Amino acid sequence: MSLVIDADTHIEVSLEELAQFMAQPMRREVEAATPGSLLPGTLGAPPSAATLQQKGSDGPGSSDGSSEPDYWLAFPGLVLTMTFHPSVRLETGVATAYARWLANAYLPTHPRARAMLYLPIRDTDASCRLVDEFGDVAGIVGAFATNLPALQPFENHDMRSYRALEERRLPLGFHPVFMWTEPPLTVFDTYTAAYAYAYPFTQATHLMNWILSGMPERIPDLACIYYGAGITWLNFVAHRLDQGYMRRPSEAPLLKERPSHYMRRYFYGTHPVDANDDAGYLKATFDLIGVGQFIYASNSPQWDFDTPEAIRRLEFLDEAEQAAILGSNAAGLFRLPAAS
Amino acid sequence: MDWRAVCRCDDVTAEAVTVVEVDGVEVGLVRVGGTITAFENICPHQAGPVCDGEVMGPVEVLLDSDRRMLDERFAAHRRILICPWHGYSFDVATGECITDRKIHLRRWKVREDDGVVYVTVPGTRAAHRGQEGSNAT
Numbered sequence: 001m002s003l004v005i006d007a008d009t010h011i012e013v014s015l016e017e018l019a020q021f022m023a024q025p026m027r028r029e030v031e032a033a034t035p036g037s038l039l040p041g042t043l044g045a046p047p048s049a050a051t052l053q054q055k056g057s058d059g060p061g062s063s064d065g066s067s068e069p070d071y072w073l074a075f076p077g078l079v080l081t082m083t084f085h086p087s088v089r090l091e092t093g094v095a096t097a098y099a100r101w102l103a104n105a106y107l108p109t110h111p112r113a114r115a116m117l118y119l120p121i122r123d124t125d126a127s128c129r130l131v132d133e134f135g136d137v138a139g140i141v142g143a144f145a146t147n148l149p150a151l152q153p154f155e156n157h158d159m160r161s162y163r164a165l166e167e168r169r170l171p172l173g174f175h176p177v178f179m180w181t182e183p184p185l186t187v188f189d190t191y192t193a194a195y196a197y198a199y200p201f202t203q204a205t206h207l208m209n210w211i212l213s214g215m216p217e218r219i220p221d222l223a224c225i226y227y228g229a230g231i232t233w234l235n236f237v238a239h240r241l242d243q244g245y246m247r248r249p250s251e252a253p254l255l256k257e258r259p260s261h262y263m264r265r266y267f268y269g270t271h272p273v274d275a276n277d278d279a280g281y282l283k284a285t286f287d288l289i290g291v292g293q294f295i296y297a298s299n300s301p302q303w304d305f306d307t308p309e310a311i312r313r314l315e316f317l318d319e320a321e322q323a324a325i326l327g328s329n330a331a332g333l334f335r336l337p338a339a340s
Numbered sequence: 341m342d343w344r345a346v347c348r349c350d351d352v353t354a355e356a357v358t359v360v361e362v363d364g365v366e367v368g369l370v371r372v373g374g375t376i377t378a379f380e381n382i383c384p385h386q387a388g389p390v391c392d393g394e395v396m397g398p399v400e401v402l403l404d405s406d407r408r409m410l411d412e413r414f415a416a417h418r419r420i421l422i423c424p425w426h427g428y429s430f431d432v433a434t435g436e437c438i439t440d441r442k443i444h445l446r447r448w449k450v451r452e453d454d455g456v457v458y459v460t461v462p463g464t465r466a467a468h469r470g471q472e473g474s475n476a477t
């Protein structure tokens with residue numbers, strides 16, 4: 001069995017736990033609030049962790065056949081939604097507390113876990129401070145941000161936090177989150193439809209804006225990772241973006257080549273990657289972007305999680321390609337040992 | 341080599357393409373620095389009349405060392421020809437598409453002599469393609 005690195009495992013940490021790592025007076029503010037009342041909602045989200053584990057199912061597997069991967073990147077469900085909170089101050093407080101919790105509580109007790117800092121992207125000073133203070137902590141392998149389509153963080157002041165990551169060779173992950181109650185998702189009357197549309201739409205929107213605003217040329221050594229939207233949206237985006245760019249290059253004057261060429265430099269979490277009944281469509285995506293840019297991501301233990309088997313069942317990939325996606329691509333990206 | 345006189349040197353400027361016809365084929369002439377370049381008036385994208393397009397500087401962005409954008413302007417040192425049909429843009433010095441250098445205009449040989457512009461007339465179409473070639477997307 002080859003090395004398995006799960007680049008997207010969700011972990012639970014409560015706001016009350018994080019409050020212990022907050023400074024006053026925010027700590028008191030959080031502790032005095034009704035539990036859950038400070039968090040943006042997650043209307044319609046299906047049950048996840050508890051049901052999976054109660055039923056005794058295995059989570060993502062590892063090279064030694066156990067139910068855990070060799071390494072996993074931890075993403076905190078709670079923190080992911082903080083970018084929707086109207087209070088940037090609270091978001092920044094949570095981001096800082098989360099970094100402290102990772103450094104002092106979670107990472108020291110989970111030797112196979114790695115994590116990314118949460119960048120409160122609306123506050124560049126705080127983002128830079130977090131990277132400076134925690135970027136070199138053992139187990140911190142990058143930073144992530146959410147809700148990028150709405151925030152469009154391409155202004156001059158935003159460059160500082162990206163540069164701080166780039167200088168430390170820390171990748172930046174974009175993790176999609178959606179609120180069913182926000183336009184344009186309010187036109188969907190089932191969670192399934194909102195879910196099917198929202199994640200690819202979110203990531204496609206962000207990637208288009210990111211590339212056309214010249215970020216690959218402005219921050220050329222910043223490795224970026226797009227998570228959580230499956231992968232077939234990449235075909236659509238590459239084709240449409242190239243078509244548009246070839247006709248209107250003056251709108252993206254920083255680019256030196258087709259947008260799809262820049263897309264091939266970035267990384268993509270594979271989840272969800274089921275082949276369904278048309279593996280050819282998936283294969284075309286791997287061919288377009290290159291097998292070396294995909295990293296296995298389980299999204300475990302969410303309701304739609306993938307196991308390594310989802311990759312091993314992609315018959316158009318040979319064993320070496322599967323091994324690269326399951327482990328060695330991520331090992332290179334996050335500077336982890338290449339063997340389990 | 342079969343050279344044909346097509347216009348006076350004064351007729352060719354750096355600001356726009358001068359289109360002439362040679363044996364039923366339209367060729368665009370544009371001045372680039374001290375010389376003239378000539379391109380067949382067929383866009384490699386979808387065969388539009390590329391030489392009827394505008395000639396201008398491409399948009400360029402100035403970044404500082406922290407990658408902040410300082411200014412956006414038309415480049416002064418470089419000129420592009422923009423196809424009027426879909427906007428594909430070509431460097432007038434080379435004929436290369438500025439967004440994908442695998443694509444390029446079909447270039448003709450030009451010379452100036454005693455105030456007159458001459459271009460070569462390709463032998464056969466196939467031979468011409470072999471010489472200059474262009475790739476469509």
Ligand code: FES
Nearest residue numbers: 383386388423426
């Ligand atoms: S034909 Fe020239 S850009 Fe399409």
